[in-house]
Amino acid sequence: MLLIGKMKMSDNLNITVDQVNHPAHYTTDPSGVECIEITRHRTFNIGNAFKYLWRAGLKDEEKTIQDLEKAIFYIKDEINRLEGKYVN
Numbered sequence: 001m002l003l004i005g006k007m008k009m010s011d012n013l014n015i016t017v018d019q020v021n022h023p024a025h026y027t028t029d030p031s032g033v034e035c036i037e038i039t040r041h042r043t044f045n046i047g048n049a050f051k052y053l054w055r056a057g058l059k060d061e062e063k064t065i066q067d068l069e070k071a072i073f074y075i076k077d078e079i080n081r082l083e084g085k086y087v088n
Contacts, residue, residue, distance in 0.1 A: 028058055045078035 026034050035054040039047030052071035057064030080086065 023059075026055070029054065043078065045074045045081065049074035049078070 026036075029035070035051050038054075039050055042050065049071045052067045052074070056067040056071070059067075
């Protein structure tokens with residue numbers, strides 16, 4: 001029986017899957033650390049680049065290259081920001 005937010009395995013065991021706050025690909029690193037614990041201390045661009053590197057291919061193995069390209073995008077965007085290429 002499949003319940004919203006829970007999968008009932010038996011009468012004695014319920015497994016809750018939180019796809020918003022803690023999906024599986026957020027917590028698969030061997031360190032046990034979630035990426036957000038690190039990225040909270042960085043700028044938006046650096047945090048996002050780090051996030052895509054940290055989780056590259058974990059959500060969808062077929063999109064590993066896309067994840068790495070996204071990391072490159074955020075690194076380049078941060079370089080452009082630091083070089084003053086954006087007008088405030």
